[in-house]
Amino acid sequence: MATMHDVARLARVSVSTVSYVLTGARPISQATRDKVLAAMAELDYQPNAMARGLASRRSRIVGLLMPMDERGLGATETAFVTGAAAAASAAGYHLVLSPVGAGDVDDLRRLASQRMLDGAVLMEVQVEDGRVAALQEAGVPLVLIGRTGDTTGLSYVDIDFEQTVREAVDHLVGLGHRRIVYVNHSAATIAAGYGPAVRTRDAFVAAMADHGLAPIMIPAEDSAAGGRAALTAALAQAPDLTAVLAMNENAIFGILGELATRGHAVPRDVSVVSMVTSPQVAELAHPALTAMTSPGSALGRIAVEALLRHLEGAGDTHQQLLPCALEVRGSTGPAAGARDRTDPAGSGPPVT
Amino acid sequence: MATMHDVARLARVSVSTVSYVLTGARPISQATRDKVLAAMAELDYQPNAMARGLASRRSRIVGLLMPMDERGLGATETAFVTGAAAAASAAGYHLVLSPVGAGDVDDLRRLASQRMLDGAVLMEVQVEDGRVAALQEAGVPLVLIGRTGDTTGLSYVDIDFEQTVREAVDHLVGLGHRRIVYVNHSAATIAAGYGPAVRTRDAFVAAMADHGLAPIMIPAEDSAAGGRAALTAALAQAPDLTAVLAMNENAIFGILGELATRGHAVPRDVSVVSMVTSPQVAELAHPALTAMTSPGSALGRIAVEALLRHLEGAGDTHQQLLPCALEVRGSTGPAAGARDRTDPAGSGPPVT
DNA sequence: ACGGTTAGTCGAAACGTTTCGACAGCCGCC
DNA sequence: GGCGGCTGTCGAAACGTTTCGACTAACCGT
Numbered sequence: 001m002a003t004m005h006d007v008a009r010l011a012r013v014s015v016s017t018v019s020y021v022l023t024g025a026r027p028i029s030q031a032t033r034d035k036v037l038a039a040m041a042e043l044d045y046q047p048n049a050m051a052r053g054l055a056s057r058r059s060r061i062v063g064l065l066m067p068m069d070e071r072g073l074g075a076t077e078t079a080f081v082t083g084a085a086a087a088a089s090a091a092g093y094h095l096v097l098s099p100v101g102a103g104d105v106d107d108l109r110r111l112a113s114q115r116m117l118d119g120a121v122l123m124e125v126q127v128e129d130g131r132v133a134a135l136q137e138a139g140v141p142l143v144l145i146g147r148t149g150d151t152t153g154l155s156y157v158d159i160d161f162e163q164t165v166r167e168a169v170d171h172l173v174g175l176g177h178r179r180i181v182y183v184n185h186s187a188a189t190i191a192a193g194y195g196p197a198v199r200t201r202d203a204f205v206a207a208m209a210d211h212g213l214a215p216i217m218i219p220a221e222d223s224a225a226g227g228r229a230a231l232t233a234a235l236a237q238a239p240d241l242t243a244v245l246a247m248n249e250n251a252i253f254g255i256l257g258e259l260a261t262r263g264h265a266v267p268r269d270v271s272v273v274s275m276v277t278s279p280q281v282a283e284l285a286h287p288a289l290t291a292m293t294s295p296g297s298a299l300g301r302i303a304v305e306a307l308l309r310h311l312e313g314a315g316d317t318h319q320q321l322l323p324c325a326l327e328v329r330g331s332t333g334p335a336a337g338a339r340d341r342t343d344p345a346g347s348g349p350p351v352t
Numbered sequence: 353m354a355t356m357h358d359v360a361r362l363a364r365v366s367v368s369t370v371s372y373v374l375t376g377a378r379p380i381s382q383a384t385r386d387k388v389l390a391a392m393a394e395l396d397y398q399p400n401a402m403a404r405g406l407a408s409r410r411s412r413i414v415g416l417l418m419p420m421d422e423r424g425l426g427a428t429e430t431a432f433v434t435g436a437a438a439a440a441s442a443a444g445y446h447l448v449l450s451p452v453g454a455g456d457v458d459d460l461r462r463l464a465s466q467r468m469l470d471g472a473v474l475m476e477v478q479v480e481d482g483r484v485a486a487l488q489e490a491g492v493p494l495v496l497i498g499r500t501g502d503t504t505g506l507s508y509v510d511i512d513f514e515q516t517v518r519e520a521v522d523h524l525v526g527l528g529h530r531r532i533v534y535v536n537h538s539a540a541t542i543a544a545g546y547g548p549a550v551r552t553r554d555a556f557v558a559a560m561a562d563h564g565l566a567p568i569m570i571p572a573e574d575s576a577a578g579g580r581a582a583l584t585a586a587l588a589q590a591p592d593l594t595a596v597l598a599m600n601e602n603a604i605f606g607i608l609g610e611l612a613t614r615g616h617a618v619p620r621d622v623s624v625v626s627m628v629t630s631p632q633v634a635e636l637a638h639p640a641l642t643a644m645t646s647p648g649s650a651l652g653r654i655a656v657e658a659l660l661r662h663l664e665g666a667g668d669t670h671q672q673l674l675p676c677a678l679e680v681r682g683s684t685g686p687a688a689g690a691r692d693r694t695d696p697a698g699s700g701p702p703v704t
Numbered sequence: 705a706c707g708g709t710t711a712g713t714c715g716a717a718a719c720g721t722t723t724c725g726a727c728a729g730c731c732g733c734c
Numbered sequence: 735g736g737c738g739g740c741t742g743t744c745g746a747a748a749c750g751t752t753t754c755g756a757c758t759a760a761c762c763g764t
Contacts, residue, residue, distance in 0.1 A: 001465070003750055014714045019752060026753095027711055046465035050411060051750030053402035054719050061448070068434050078430050082420050085449045094468065096413070096448045097437045113353070113398035116446065224635040250632065257638035280602065283576040284636060286609035355720055366744045371722060378723095379741060403720030406749050 002043035011039035061094045066123040067101025075278040083297025087304035105130040112138035119307045127193035143307040157303045160321035165203035176335035177243040181234040187219040220251040227254020242335045243271040267333035287330025295322040354395035363391035413446045418475040419453025427630045435649025439656035457482040464490035471659045479545035495659040509655045512673035517555035528687035529595040533586040539571040572603040579606020594687045595623040619685035639682025647674040
């Protein structure tokens with residue numbers, strides 16, 4: 001394995017000159033540069049990452065911190081990971097995947113003190129998330145995918161849940177639906193302060209209120225069984241429901257199954273919209289799900305790019321919300337009897 | 353940030369003594385050890401990962417190399433990743449995620465020469481995979497998830513496709529099915545030498561032959577649309593099919609959708625078995641899919657553990673096949689008319 | 705003609721570990 | 735009772751970079 005010394009000797013320059021050619025920290029004449037580059041090429045030189053990291057105090061490694069609980073990742077979270085990995089790689093950085101949840105603050109403190117990470121991207125951020133303080137104390141720049149409660153001075157990228165819920169509700173109301181049930185994550189998840197669950201809940205209440213409608217909300221465990229149970233509960237609470245808006249990628253199939261079991265046809269009897277969903281998942285259902293398509297890998301990419309900008313010295317915070325895009329597929333249609341009904345809220349007829 | 357020097361000074365010992373306490377490379381008296389540990393605790397000392405890596409020529413970082421193409425990862429591959437990350441983390445190693453496919457051999461050569469990786473786990477291994485040679489030349493230990501064509505001297509963990517296909521076919525034949533269609537990955541994927549596609553194809557032919565049955569095989573693009581097209585093709589080729597065995601996690605929902613569209617009830621008219629599938633995905637279908645449950649995160653964990661054993665100096669190769677476990681759910685049942693039929697192959701009646 | 709920049713290069717000192725060689729003391733054993 | 739072999743510790747030399755200070759030569763404006 002060739003070192004800088006070898007390159008310097010072959011090019012008949014000093015080691016520092018070789019370094020300057022590589023880093024550009026000082027001007028180097030074209031002639032010298034060419035000699036050095038030729039020597040590098042001949043020796044097939046690659047800088048030693050550890051030595052570089054030690055001397056420069058920059059590892060060129062960023063961490064992707066995510067809880068690694070029970071069930072692994074959904075399709076949406078997986079897209080964050082691949083987007084982040086691709087962006088880091090494209091910028092010449094490395095991405096280490098660390099199973100560090102909001103609870104593992106001690107592990108994180110240890111990790112951060114090792115000076116292995118130039119910066120970190122946090123996934124699955126809770127409204128109160130100890131990881132933020134731990135990293136800040138260790139002086140590790142960070143960007144969130146998601147948001148804590150108080151985001152002053154913090155950089156984040158998140159889904160614009162307010163906007164997403166509003167569009168979904170508008171779509172359903174536009175189709176004439178009035179009795180709309182919102183199926184969220186589990187009660188425990190909501191209580192734990194999981195941002196998407198909390199924010200969509202509030203946004204749903206607000207969006208329904210804007211249309212003069214009463215919000216009906218049911219929590220669901222993240223599983224097909226949870227979805228079935230949720231739909232059963234929903235029908236008990238609102239037997240006349242005509243639409244379901246679901247936040248829960250895992251429960252949605254249980255909801256569809258239970259609807260089928262009970263003989264409710266989709267979308268004739270009940271319309272279904274899935275929120276924050278990847279197109280692949282939406283296509284799995286039959287009929288394919290009308291869904292709010294999540295920005296997916298773009299979110300991971302933007303987070304990493306913002307982090308790298310911080311590492312290059314940019315001091316400003318990057319705060320950005322991306323909406324999910326409504327993609328109408330086969331699971332939504334006009335509300336049963338919508339044509340016969342007057343529309344006191346004034347939401348116009350379905351736009352085509 | 354405290355360094356070893358600070359610890360040494362506080363404990364009134366030499367720097368090397370502190371190092372020996374940490375690494376255990378030489379014996380240290382209990383009294384000295386206690387002094388040093390106390391000093392470390394007081395200063396909240398954490399070793400600098402870069403310095404350690406440089407001096408020891410071991411980064412404690414392992415790479416997880418996977419192509420990062422179009423569609424991202426399926427649930428099964430995601431499980432590999434989380435399993436690998438958890439195992440690495442538990443052993444005090446870090447796991448870097450590198451988008452390096454079988455084609456990006458030059459990138460990999462560069463990465464390997466940087467001496468950042470102590471070892472690597474390869475995912476999505478092709479039958480001919482240039483990454484193996486690149487890593488071997490760079491002297492980077494590796495473990496495959498999957499297999500190349502020639503595995504002499506190579507460590508790998510893979511799914512036992514032969515066994516898995518055999519069990520799936522036995523299950524269907526045991527239910528009286530004779531006309532069984534195998535839906536594989538796309539023709540291009542098979543042609544590219546993607547191991548799972550090739551091995552299951554061969555295993556299906558063999559398993560069917562053992563039962564005296566003719567294999568019917570259809571490739572499918574990895575999408576719902578691909579599944580629909582495949583089923584259409586299958587029915588054209590074998591209108592009397594009673595069972596579908598599908599390798600393709602993405603196509604399976606298209607197959608189910610097309611069956612529903614054509615009025616074939618599952619499992620009354622057609623039984624469906626999904627291969628190498630995670631339980632969560634199997635539960636998404638209605639009825640829930642009878643499936644060969646993939647070892648999931650265990651595969652990633654075992655691969656990393658084998659790699660770390662190599663790094664600790666173990667010279668033997670680790671070659672292991674894990675079968676998928678048959679989990680009978682609602683998508684399989686007796687073949688239509690099976691009771692009236694004699695069974696010349698001697699496969700007994702369905703076991704209950 | 706002269707101080708003041710600037711471009712270009714060099715040597716050496718970090719960076720924070722691990723590891724090698726040396727050595728002191730002690731034990732047990734022919 | 736000298737000797738080989740342990741145990742425990744130390745000092746110093748790596749490991750392969752980056753970066754700082756210094757130096758030379760050329761060039762500028764006056």
